[in-house]
Amino acid sequence: MPRLFAARLLGRSLPLLLLLAACRPDTPATIAPPEAAAAPQQLRDDLGRTLTVPAHPRRIMALAASMTEMLYAVADTATIVARTQVCDYPAAALRKPVINSYPLDLERLVALKPDVVFTTTGITSEADAQRLQELGIPVYYQQYDKVEDIFRGLTDLGRILGRVPQARHLVDSLRAELRAVESLPKPSPASTVLAITWTDPIYVYGQNTLFTDKIRLAGGQNAVLEKFTQPYPALTREYILQLNPDIVLGGSFGKLDSTFFRLYPELKRIQAYQTRRIYDPTDDLMSRPGPRVVESVKELRGLIWSPPAP
Template identity: 25%
Template sequence: MLYRDQMKNKRSGFKPWRLGGTIALLLFATACGSQAAPVTGPVDGKAPAGAYPRMIVAGGKHEVVVPVKPERIASLSLDTAEMALELADPSRFVVAPRSLDNEQLSVHAEQGKLIGTKITGATKLDPEQVLSYKPDLVLMTTIHDGEKDADPILKQAGIPVLTFKEWGTVRQIMDQLDLIGQALGEEEKAKAVTDRMKSKLEAVRNKVEGRKTVSKPTVLVLSPVGPNTGPYMMGPDNISSDLVRLAGGTPAAEAMGLPRTTKATIEQIIQADPDCILLSDWEGKKEQAFRELTGNPGWSTLKAVKEGRVRVMAAKQLVNANPAVVDSIAEIADVLEPASGVKKEAGA
């Protein structure tokens, strides 16, 4: 569900033996598509407001033509589902990832519960199953093997598929939210969301610039990357690194020279001795989820622990990309304030 580097060794969920059934579905979709009205009219992004078909342009090239306003949306990755639910009613979704229901992972868990069909995405995504829901737009992030395998198959079916490679910065969230807004015919809603994000960014920027510090504190972000995976040190591509930078800190992964998300060991953490530690909570267990680290005697020797600069935050606030992460920047900035000598409770 999450990050480019975290799950590379996970095996793809695509089943080669299902290819025959998938091809049959492709032929059916193509046959049905031949009965539809041809794509005509402006597709250069200059059509009148609300007009379809429209061409969605990303990365400097034409990505996908959306022939009609989507009313059967298949949002297959948590990040794309979070973005789309900012703009569209749950009734427009035919399928979404199961992770959307997890209140620690998703800011739209309540809305997500109104979507009747949920599937396991990421490493176990089955294109044949997706096609059976007859979507008129597919939104997904091609980070995991299952998503990468499914992407070309879904596109061959003639369904508009809008894919994203990463959501590693707040800027990317805003830019890609705009693209989803174009695809869904909800440009004004997308602009309203990104305008709010920009306003909050400006407020925290003023706060951070007003802080008088000699150097930027190092911040280590620890998080699971899936159920029962144990804690990992989040890499530079995760959204948390950008949040730390925007809050006026230095990602410890960057200071440690970590090129990607890496399994956490107490030895590495002691060697890095970060100024602050942020713990990403996936299950509501708070610090208990990190007991393999916090229970080690070396944990209490860390500068961040001694100074009370350890904070537990829900995964949706820290490591999962969504528009609400801008609210987390101010909270992280508070953790980065110079230690007062009074130890704070983790998660306080």
């Protein structure tokens, strides 16, 4: 490079170099530390048990079929690591590994390393839950006495799993559907409904079960008004004769006529048998307190409004 050109270039660049040097900080730039990891969630479940769950659970599962349905309705389904042998809805659940729940396969469950396991009262024993807790796996119980409890449960799942908008949208939609059902005409007086869960001995849905609220919303009334200690009490034939229900749920007329009423012929005197108002509701809808609860209420309403046989 010719000396004259180099000198001119240096002369022109020197002020800029001096300016940049003046702007340079006296101390080296500091890099902001990465954001601290979110603190774990301190939760209290519906049994009043306290447990610690990661801020953002990435591996989850349920030990109750109803809660598996709820997880698929709210959670990121990629985070669901397994199902039980009775979890068959939605169809996508069938592609997940199976953990036996009766008896609970602790070894296989622990090997999956879930961040949290969800279940409901009456499905998982507290002894099994305690064992899982001791092995570092928190177990979160939910309990449902009314339909509103299911909506609350879905909302809780959204909060725990970081899926609040999804849960809110689902619950708002279900509440709107339920309001539409409640606005429909209802029979007066309300039909009394006896729902049978087992035939020998005779176990039924008691007053303190979710069924009572569902049948009320459908426009009927649980024939069992007395509150027993057990949610599904065993009733005598004499007690059922006194109830004299308008409707019996638990199987089709043909099936119960050849089994239940053959075993207890004196019960043919009840109103439900005389009018052939004996129906077989969808088992999953009756027994699972999940996101299909409004569908269950709609089905029950349809059965209540079915006319008596001539």
